[in-house]
Amino acid sequence: MTAPIEAAAARLATAASTATPCPPVREFLGTIDAAYAVQRRLRDQRVEAGARVAGAKIGLTAPSVQRQFGVYQPDFGVLFDDMLYAHTEPVPYRRFLQPRAEGEIAFVLGRDLDVPGASVADVLRATEFVLPAIEIVDSRIGAWDLSIVDTVADNASSGAVVLGCTPFSLTGRDLAATGMTLELDGEPVSFGAGHACLGSPVAAVAWLARELAAREQPLRAGDVVMSGALGPMVPVTGAGRFRLRLDGLGEVDAVIEEEIQ
Template identity: 50%
Template sequence: MENQDRVAAAESLLAAYDGEAVAPLSETYPDIDLEDAYAIQRIQLDRWVAGGRSVRGHKVGLTSRVMQRQLGVDQPDYGQLLDTMIHGEGQALDPADFVQPKVEPEIAFVLGRDLAGPGVTVVDAVRAVDCVLPALEIIDSRIRDWRIGLADTVADNASSGAVVLGTRPVRLADIDLRLTGCVLAVDGEIAATGAGGAVLGSPINALVWLANTVGALGTTLEAGQVVIPGSLTAAQALRPGGTVRATFAGLGTVTTRMELAA
């Protein structure tokens, strides 16, 4: 892609946050590749930061084998978590902030020290984690009808929307992330179940992958940042007025609701 096309694609995605999803970039720009997609993501990030927002963390997507097979890829992708995207336990979400939201349960890492790749190992990642929290990721797509390929979701900040963090921190030494089970309930009904092993075998592997991938590009995962490593279950639709509760074995619960305007 020419740089002017990358800028035009980024501007179309930025405009879509107002509620009107766009056609898949892979259709509008048939020659788009992964390098183009991350460049488009970066253009948007630079615009947000220039407008006063700040990066408070990162997300890893496409960590389940099912989703990788669906999109024909063999590795995850990543996006950025901005200050305006992070919400507290029980805090109501505004439907106007989303285009076509879905919800996923995740185990969030809170970093206690910087983590700079490449060369990061599992041991390095474990040492860098201050604690883990139960979390809900609200994924969203500015691509019409979720008709996404890899380039589409990467360009769209890895289909990021928001993150709701629980308030009960747990040390890594007190939990087996691989075996941590989760029950996701939507509007009081069980919608999905899963376990940490669905995330690249263990969520810590997603943290290692992220640190090494962005580290090679000169980005350090910083102390105090939040990293969400991927969903334990399939994503579920989240409607206006809906409520969601995720219960994690050994980690507790986290809830949120999509509150209709009065």
């Protein structure tokens, strides 16, 4: 399996370094496990180059997003420190190839989540606070021509994350009932709610914790966890301001700029 994994990793790495979308990598990969091996290879290369793992992201949780790509199971990827931006901090458009935006809830962990078979109760105990967050997803695969192994190998189509700056406790809060509106330059472009994310973002994070523990990559205290889209993703075509409004959880702005001033 080494040669196909190296070939897929090299294709994706070249696409990222040259900012040129590449053909799908599914021709090299027959299983999801092989795709995660590619993801780990690319993660290790980033870490060797000086990047720091800052958490994890869940992809393909919302039925609307699954229908957009014809992929009907969730996946996960790695968050690196250089992917994280704060509310209103300029995000350079040039760092992306073919970006799309989606509204999410980010979990910040106060404890390790490394127990086998983690439950929603374990997630609730481990979460220090949550934040409104906009994920800018991206794909190195040309025209978003994805199968599940393509997106897994490509770090779950990761791009960047913009985090709100006001933390919220989960105590007494029903995230499944949390409504979401995503606006672009003041116009609503996507609607959703927490129940679209595997029934609840808490359930999504429990799924992720189990998957990562089984692969000996457990979530740790301090990790940022993007719990998955609450509604359809929308294209990012250039400079603009995305604003996510979450019922009871504030709002966050992602400011996309052609150039950083």
